[in-house]
Amino acid sequence: MIARFFRLFVCQLMLVFACAGAQAADGIEITRASIAASDEGYRLSSNYSFDLTPGLEQAVMHGVALYFTTEIELTRPRWWWYDDKAVSKRRTVRLHYDLLNRQYTVQVIGSLQQSFATLDEALFLIRRPVPWLFAARGDLKSGETYNVTLRMFMDREYLQKPLQVDAFNNSDLRLASHKKTFTYRAE
Template sequence: MPAVLLRHVLQLLLPIALLIQPLTQAAAAEEIEIEQVHVESSDEGYKLSATYNFELNHNIEDAINHGIPMYFTTQVEMTRPRWYWFNETAVNALRTVRISKNLLTNEYQVTVLGGVQRSFNTLDEALALLYRPTRWVIAERNALKSGATYNVAVRMRLDLEYLSKPIHLNALNNSDWRLASDWKRFPFKAE
């Protein structure tokens, strides 16, 4: 009797599992994965080097192809643990990159806000700059105490705050527009 009951339960659960599986795969595909990240010391200061992996879902890709710019923000926090008080926040750096399509020239523009702009023929070429951005200075040489160990946290997300209000309101209520990574944390010893 228990074997028959078990078989009936499995027959009921199998269709549910098959329905849920594509949903979990879709949710996983809409996350930004930080594949590699580290901080390096240079004459200019401390630079962040990172590589990301993600795919744009249909809604975001369609918006870009219709000339609506999308903004991706990378946030870096460096804190130094203290036993006598809250952790000291030594660095809180943001870098926002805009990706858009010029409908007149049919080119994709990638712009680091406050910095350089580059043009590409395809969306994949433009996204390559997001996947592996150039190293950028997150802190000056004297911002960190030499020999101290800092906890570094890095994340990247589609920044909805830059979208126009009608699209922003739609994006807040639509999970297709929630594209973000988890915080990637690692220690760094300042030189």
């Protein structure tokens, strides 16, 4: 009786760890992030690693648009007061499947859109976006060191209202990265 209970307990414990590992794998990982100065200003080059959950993949296949938002914030540390917030920007990318044309479209909000034949091709553009001009040349002081905070998440605010409510309860509809922090010395 005790041996049977112990085996049941061990199986349940293994199931809990397996589920925790699977849940940790669901998310966005920022694999590369760097800032480069150019004549126009400062550009963020970044790469992300993620897969859509089955629920999100199914939602896209039924014509629901998904929005992925990247947030970047640069602050200058000050010992005598709160940190000086130099730049705080957001960029949102829309992923949509057109049921009539049977094409996936990826659009940076406020910019042009591209069409793709497969979901993997469309996700490739979201995972490896073109460098983003997030700050003008005069926004950062040359020679100053800034703390950079970067994160990417599926923006539930853009979802249709019934899906917004469901997204709070359904972990299958949530996708986000942890905040990545690093320092950058402005040129």
